[in-house]
Amino acid sequence: MAKDYYEILGVSKSASGDEIKRAFRKKAHEHHPDKGNGNAEKFKEANEAYQVLSDSEKRQQYDQYGTTFEQAQRNGGGFNYQGGNPFAGFSAGGGSAYGGDFGGFDFGGDLGDIFGDLFGSRQARASRRSRGIDLEMGINVSFKEAVFGTEKNIILEKQDTCKVCQGSGAKPNTKIITCPKCHGQGQIRTQRRTIFGTIASASACDRCDGLGKLPEDPCSACSGMGFKRQEKTLAIKIPAGIDDGQRIRIAGEGEAGYRGSSPGDLYLAVSVAGHSDFKRDGFSLLKELPLSFTQASLGAKILVKTLDGDIELKIPASTQSGTVFRVKEKGVPHLNQPDRRGDLMVTVRVVIPKKLSKKEKELIKQLAQEQGESVEIDESLWNSIKESF
Ligand SMILES: [Zn+2]
Ligand SMILES: [Zn+2]
Incomplete structure (x- = not known):
């Protein structure tokens, strides 16, 4: 199962670089193995997620393909979706990263860092409310x-x-006006005095749904x-x-x-x-090639089917069953690098004939005699065994 790096860091898919950095710092602090209640596994996981999401190129690959090419190579060439649902934890509108419903608390400005974190998350929520669903x-x-x-x-x-x-929500030729309730702020702020100091909380304006503007005459x-x-x-x-x-x-x-x-x-x-003739391993194509005992012994030129058409493969004399021949650049093109192609790997299987003519049997017996091998079957003994069943 592929990991959801956004969920690991607890950020939305549209999180900015800053939000990702902040979320990573928080997780790293929380799970640091040097701490009494740290968790090395979670620390490692957060670090892995941060390595990918903090790098714009890797993040783009991850968003698009659910993996990065670097990871793919680390996993031995194959992309790592071993079954499982790649969308697990990938719900429409982002994960449930923010659990409780922070209204955006402000402890009188003394705790600048915490304020920053909460403010960032609140903004992410607001933007997700109006953004279209994935x-x-x-x-x-x-x-x-x-x-x-x-x-x-x-x-x-x-x-x-x-x-x-055209998406504005306003009847054609009518105006979009500034929301009279929030005066274009998109949010309503309230302040309360408590024993901790003044708590300011903000919530999205219900009149304009947090957009700060609305159509005068709805479409x-x-x-x-x-x-x-x-x-x-x-x-x-x-x-x-x-x-x-x-x-x-x-x-x-x-x-x-x-x-x-x-x-x-x-x-x-x-x-x-799937394909009846080929299998895939990352960017390599795999294929089996049946050869007769004589072809494998004496060598042969064999026409081999590739996805680009037939090619001639030269099988040298004394080729053993299981030998793999690599046909360069007849495999799978690398994703986003069409000029780079994997190879076709042809595995030889020496096939023993199921049926032999009388003459073939005779010739093979001669071969066995030449090599000093004992192959004679006692036909009458064989028949008596069969009959006894
Ligand atoms: Zn409003
Ligand atoms: Zn409309």
């Missing part, structure tokens, strides 16, 4: 399509931008939401080298955001069909 769907591709890449049209029904108001097609349930056809590019269980992120193709807020993303979980 969507997830499965997509099936053939073995060859996964190797070479393809384009597919998919039809999905989703809350998509309202065509009448009747979408009731002012800015989105409407409708069908959309998307042309999806499946990159060459994608593997079973990986997912593709299509930015902005989730559901539309509330009144023109940013849309969610669409995640496609890729299922790759």
